[in-house]
Amino acid sequence: MGADVKAIRNRIRSVESTMHITKAMELVASSKLRHATERMENSRFFFETLVASLSDFGEGIAESSYAPRKEAKRRALVVIAGDRGLAGGYNNNVFKTALAAVSDGLPYAVLPIGRRAGEYFRHRGIPCLLEKTPTLEGFSMEDCAAAGRLLADGFRRGEYDEVKLIFTDYITMLSQNPATLSLLPLDPHKDESEGERVRRAETIYDPSAASVLDAITPEYLSGMIWGAVCESFTSELAARRTAMDAASKNASEMIDTLSLKYNRARQSAITQEITEIIGGSEQQ
Numbered sequence: 001m002g003a004d005v006k007a008i009r010n011r012i013r014s015v016e017s018t019m020h021i022t023k024a025m026e027l028v029a030s031s032k033l034r035h036a037t038e039r040m041e042n043s044r045f046f047f048e049t050l051v052a053s054l055s056d057f058g059e060g061i062a063e064s065s066y067a068p069r070k071e072a073k074r075r076a077l078v079v080i081a082g083d084r085g086l087a088g089g090y091n092n093n094v095f096k097t098a099l100a101a102v103s104d105g106l107p108y109a110v111l112p113i114g115r116r117a118g119e120y121f122r123h124r125g126i127p128c129l130l131e132k133t134p135t136l137e138g139f140s141m142e143d144c145a146a147a148g149r150l151l152a153d154g155f156r157r158g159e160y161d162e163v164k165l166i167f168t169d170y171i172t173m174l175s176q177n178p179a180t181l182s183l184l185p186l187d188p189h190k191d192e193s194e195g196e197r198v199r200r201a202e203t204i205y206d207p208s209a210a211s212v213l214d215a216i217t218p219e220y221l222s223g224m225i226w227g228a229v230c231e232s233f234t235s236e237l238a239a240r241r242t243a244m245d246a247a248s249k250n251a252s253e254m255i256d257t258l259s260l261k262y263n264r265a266r267q268s269a270i271t272q273e274i275t276e277i278i279g280g281s282e283q284q
Helices: 002-056 058-063 090-101 115-123 141-157 194-202 209-283
Strands: 075-080 108-113 162-172 175-184
Touching (some): 002 209, 075 090, 075 141, 090 209, 108 141, 108 209
Parallel strands (some): 075 108
16 A cells, blocks of 8 residues: 555656646747747738739739749648647648648658758658758748748759648637648739739839749748748747646646545555554454
8 A cells, every 4th residue: 555655646746747847838938929929910911912912913924934834743842840849739730731732742842941840851751952950930031031042943943843831820829720822833813803903904014024023033932931930930839838738737637636546545554554553452
């Protein structure tokens, strides 16, 4: 009986130690979440404006270096995952979405952002466009600019015919959805309204729409990646905060259950000792 009491006491200490870690991780995620949310909200207007701006170029895209090609033979994926785990299904959902994007069997390479993304694809032997995987938290606008130029140059050289962006869209604190966005080839007519067609027809570019588009596309890609990075980082923090809060609550409930078992075992051990003492005195 004494061994049972000791084992339960050790288990309680172990769960308490784990709860201290989950509480600390929850506080760290909460402290970073406010700044990340502000940055994400500020980037959304830029993100949406970039998407809408393509409709101004119209048929000029067909003459640019980033026009749709007859047949796609190779694809590049920009996959944005987290730097660490303990965030519920955040990373796994991103990887499932990425694999669904290449389910047609087309050869592909990956530009990973976030340590977990680099580890996942390198472990599976998938070619990566970067030698060293950048962290999601430390990914800056300068890094986005470099990634945009890399993707634009590779597309123009014919190294890949499609570029897709896999990231996590922040909905609420409790809801983050993985999303797929096509970056290249450019498609200006997607969800185009009549008013947008009229405005496009009235726009004049010098020397031409295609040349202007060729010049700004690397910056367009950079801006899209930056918006996705802001969304993904906020989503990771929210997912980790939710997961660690649930883990802390589960640990607290487990401690209460183990404490009840400990008190019962201790009471049973004391009762047994008293019974043995009484039995021994009666024999004498």
